[in-house]
Amino acid sequence: MEINKIIITNLPAFYKINLFNKISECEKIFVVFTGKTAEVRNEDFFKKDLIKFDYIDLSGRSSSIKYLLLLKLLITANYKELVIGGWDEPLLYIAAFFSPKKKNSVIVESSIYESQTQGLKAEIKKFFLKRQNCAYASGKSQIQLLKALGFNGAIKKTKGVGIFNYVNQPVYEGRKNVKDFLYVGRLSEEKNLSLLMRVFSQLADFNLHIIGFGPLEKHLKSTAPKNVKFYGSIDNNKLHIYYTNFDVLLLPSKSEPWGLVVEEALNNGMPVIASNKVGCVDEVLVDGYNGLVFTLDDNSDDNLRNTILQIADIITYNKFRHNISDMDFSKISDEQVKIYTR
Structure with a gap:
């Protein structure tokens, strides 16, 4: 299986699906949803029925099965880039250290404001970043975090974390008061x-x-x-x-x-x-x-x-x-x- 990008992320949030659908119009991708949940969301926050790309959903599987399926994919697939959606679960670290560094990229959505840059957790992130060739940073505060953690690879500012369900801009209409x-x-x-x-x-x-x-x-x-x-x-x-x-x-x-x-x-x-x-x-x-x-x-x-x-x-x-x-x-x-x- 020849793939331009393997993308690993946690859940099929609608704004991520919209982004991946657009990327899949330009190149061949395969997405791995790890199933890691962070917080309760509205039911319509997740929209698997909108997916137009190849994927596997690891939700509900044991940790060992998740590791085996991911490693099998990395071994059998002919991919150019592995895009890792963060650093907040062990599966992402396994992927980063199993895949060649020159193929590895990380999506950084954590910012300098809430992410630790000192102590044990910061050292673990620095260790992880040493396995990354490139970082997709959503904005200025994410780039500041990368620099604070000593990342020396290429940084690409995406100016976003996905694509929301945008509408045509409303025609300007002035209002008489703001309450x-x-x-x-x-x-x-x-x-x-x-x-x-x-x-x-x-x-x-x-x-x-x-x-x-x-x-x-x-x-x-x-x-x-x-x-x-x-x-x-x-x-x-x-x-x-x-x-x-x-x-x-x-x-x-x-x-x-x-x-x-x-x-x-x-x-x-x-x-x-x-x-x-x-x-x-x-x-x-x-x-x-x-x-x-x-x-x-x-x-x-x-x-x-x-x-x-x-x-x-x-x-x-x-x-x-x-x-x-x-x-x-x-x-x-x-x-x-x-x-x-x-």
């Missing part, structure tokens, strides 16, 4: 939602709408001010309704490797406020162009509150909406595919 803010994502500690609760308790003239579920749901609901509404889980194919009906997406994360919701919101014409710890800042979200970036520090509450008041200025807000209407997300996705296939 409704939206959060979409996990209700968990790293998302920094307690910051939103504190700030919106001081901004009674604005509303915060929260979509998602997670371990902090009960606590957040018990501490939320009256201008915060929870919607629970919403299917991915229905999120566009909320992006278009509300005014601004908020992503205040303490650490966020990328932030696919930022791309989704922008694609639906919605300006974004994100913390400086979000991976797609400067890659997709550009401060002062299509949204605003605030700094997480000892004055985070004031920083976020002032940023919300700044974007609520209707001239500023409509300028962002106008700029967003000129963004070409099909071109952005094509550029990501080119990085993997050139």
